[in-house]
Amino acid sequence: MLVQKYRDMLSGKSVIRQLSEFATARGKEIGYENVFDYSLGNPSVPVPKEFTDKMIEMLQTKSSQELHGYSPNPGITSVREAVAASLEKRFGLPYRKEHIFMASGAAGALAHAFRLVTEPGDEILTFAPFFPEYHPYVDLTGAVLKVVPADFSAFQINFEKFEEMLTEKVMAVMINTPNNPSGVVYSKATLEKLASLLKKKSEEYGHDIFLISDEPYREIVFEGVEAPCVSSFYDNSIMCYSFSKSLSLPGERIGYVAINPNCKYAEEMIMMCVQISRGIGHNCPPSIIQLAVAEVLDQTSDLSVYETNMNLLYDELTKLGFTVVKPGGTFYIFPKALEEDAKIFCQKALKYDLVLVPGDTFGAPGYFRMAYCVDTEKVERSLVALRRFVKEEYGIEAK
Amino acid sequence: MLVQKYRDMLSGKSVIRQLSEFATARGKEIGYENVFDYSLGNPSVPVPKEFTDKMIEMLQTKSSQELHGYSPNPGITSVREAVAASLEKRFGLPYRKEHIFMASGAAGALAHAFRLVTEPGDEILTFAPFFPEYHPYVDLTGAVLKVVPADFSAFQINFEKFEEMLTEKVMAVMINTPNNPSGVVYSKATLEKLASLLKKKSEEYGHDIFLISDEPYREIVFEGVEAPCVSSFYDNSIMCYSFSKSLSLPGERIGYVAINPNCKYAEEMIMMCVQISRGIGHNCPPSIIQLAVAEVLDQTSDLSVYETNMNLLYDELTKLGFTVVKPGGTFYIFPKALEEDAKIFCQKALKYDLVLVPGDTFGAPGYFRMAYCVDTEKVERSLVALRRFVKEEYGIEAK
Secondary structure (H helix, E strand, O other): OOOHHHHHHOOOOOHHHHHHHHHHHHHHHHOHHHOEEOOOOOOOOOOOHHHHHHHHHHHHHOOHHHHHOOOOOOOOHHHHHHHHHHHHHHHOOOOOHHHEEEEOHHHHHHHHHHHHHOOOOOEEEEEOOOOOOHHHHHHOOOOEEEEEOOOOOOOOOOHHHHHHHOOOOEEEEEEEOOOOOOOOOOOHHHHHHHHHHHHHHHHHHOOOOEEEEEOOOOOOEOOOOOOOOHHHHOOOEEEEEEOOOOOOOHHHOOEEEEEOOOOOOHHHHHHHHHHHHHHHOOOOOOHHHHHHHHHOOOOOOOOHHHHHHHHHHHHHHHHOOOOOOOOOEOOEEOOEOOOOOHHHHHHHHHOOOEEOEEHHHHOOOOEEEEEOOOOHHHHHHHHHHHHHHHHHHHOOOOO | OOOHHHHHHOOOOOHHHHHHHHHHHHHHHHOHHHOEEOOOOOOOOOOOHHHHHHHHHHHHHOOHHHHHOOOOOOOOHHHHHHHHHHHHHHHOOOOOHHHEEEEOHHHHHHHHHHHHHOOOOOEEEEEOOOOOOHHHHHHOOOOEEEEEOOOOOOOOOOHHHHHHHOOOOEEEEEEEOOOOOOOOOOOHHHHHHHHHHHHHHHHHHOOOOEEEEEOOOOOOEOOOOOOOOHHHHOOOEEEEEEOOOOOOOHHHOOEEEEEOOOOOOHHHHHHHHHHHHHHHOOOOOOHHHHHHHHHOOOOOOOOHHHHHHHHHHHHHHHHOOOOOOOOOEOOEEOOEOOOOOHHHHHHHHHOOOEEOEEHHHHOOOOEEEEEOOOOHHHHHHHHHHHHHHHHHHHOOOOO
8 A cells, every 4th residue: 555645746747857858868869969958957067176175085084983974963063063153154143053954955954944833734935936846845744835926027026915825824934045947036125025024924923934045046146146145134034055056066965954043943943853854764964975065165166157158148038039037146047938828938949959947837837947057158059049949930030 | 833743852862862972971081992882873893995995986087967966866877776786686586776766874765665655643563672763753754653562582573462463554564684672683484474474464454564674784694694685575575775884884874765576566666755755855865975885785894893792792691691682683782681670770880881771762671782883892891891780789790
């Protein structure tokens, strides 16, 4: 007797994954270099050399037990101390190791955050456009994810709809800034208004409403863009961080939960994370990766290629007359399709070997996502295909 | 509003961990080398040199994306193939990659196994003496763990009690062989009788009963002991393996779920594991560790020290008149205490700097566990303390 809810999930296949598989299959036919695969958010730049050097050095010099022994439940103490010190230095909040729980990437961090503050039936709100994996992440805890419709003008927050949906059943609000798929960074004004509304409603309802902030793209912010620290605006906030994108090591499953030091439950929540871990079976991220990451906390991969790619795409899309909000970070851009049904638009694009993901998946029908974590040379070649596509299918030429 | 069930867990502190903390604190007073710390099951021997060499070689030669890129959801394909081939060669069952799901250690593997086959309210049976973490692992899924009382004569299975408890509500039975804490390996006769009973009851109740086999100690088996492959006896079986003990890398969180190839749902169950992962937030164990482990699948650390230690302890305990079943593997031994309340017995032992864990924790009051994953030299010195303890407290001298 297998459990039906997981069986039922087997039929639903991720649109992103299907498109990525199409790209791989097409690549086998015509050479992968000729497929303009904008489907997957898989970092394209290498890890920092210092990370690799540190790994090798540790393997050559440290004892087996130091490197590969059991990590304490909330993470290796020295690693938590280093993370807290780095966060305090950078964001000015008094983080200590007692506020840090090392987790298996952002997915692992979120799995703990949801369980900290919601019981089955409680609601979590998030904002379109949003990362579609939030659904299984939340749904399988028994809580209910509701999605506030997008602010299509700027991909900040649609406060009118948000206030309507922020009922007494909502125990947490989840944001993702810099945002996948829009590439937009939430402004100071947005975060202030969000925090103020959460405070007001917490008081009105007589219960805390937590702000869960999913921040894997925090280090990918473009020139001239200010990316405010979410936790600075609201005490009851839970930062979920992953090193996957900043250090280009998504396979190593490393990140953390950082509870706002000004949250009155902060230390208790970290100890609760330890208990949650026992139930979901992942006691700490890998020890050697914890140790290595702690050595390069304030470094990133060379992320400049993403901004170069963004500028190329943004300029071309604008010239072609697309409605598009300029990304402030990440490696995503989220333009409006040239016809109402973005699924049909993306289907047509495949004829030109352009692999785009329809916005329906992200809760924003009519738009599409391009993940430009690819070589710049390929982006440049893709512009030719984009021009042909738009001209042949929609009769539009660049201005 | 924090979730009460996790808050409630904060007050209960693991007895093993308390004792281990005592040992550390005492070590600071008198030197850790003078504390005979038998509390924690933390491997004391180093990883195989080949593992470290392979890690360094990969870091020096492979690309960042090959090493640190996203792993496919069920694990890296080549790794799953290698695990399947190794299991087939060793145990003769036709394992293929479709039967293998890479997981974050045994805890991660079990987290998936429980969710595959139990809904909240369903029962899972296990056998005393048992690893106490099974309780939070199971309880937090919503299923109910029930513990069959021990067969104190040999620490095999108490079939009389088992059959009484094997009601229609039981969806899975979990065994751990070689066993923590008894060190005993389940015999062919035990496994045959277990399988036969499960088949009979599955038919009688009209639903499958799965056998979940937790096998982290599979590679630590002593001379002359036969350790039969559990999955050979029963088709609906789920093997949960961890490399923590065999390769001495518990911190790296690497193991797998292997569904019996003869289970008619095998491939579907692996795909269900992928879905379960999305809900509990650990998408694959670390990629570089997957790759490195695949290179040393048929190797182990030098585990011979555990057998040497076992023989020293077993002989001494026997000479001192303890009732004790000789371990067939692991690095545990589980003698009967010299008074009814093992907690008092272990408390008295602390005066001699002997850190023993009362069997109450393992569902077998009146017994105590010694985890002899320590240096042999220390075991030898501990025998002197053991003799003094037993003589001064109980007036017993070695025969």
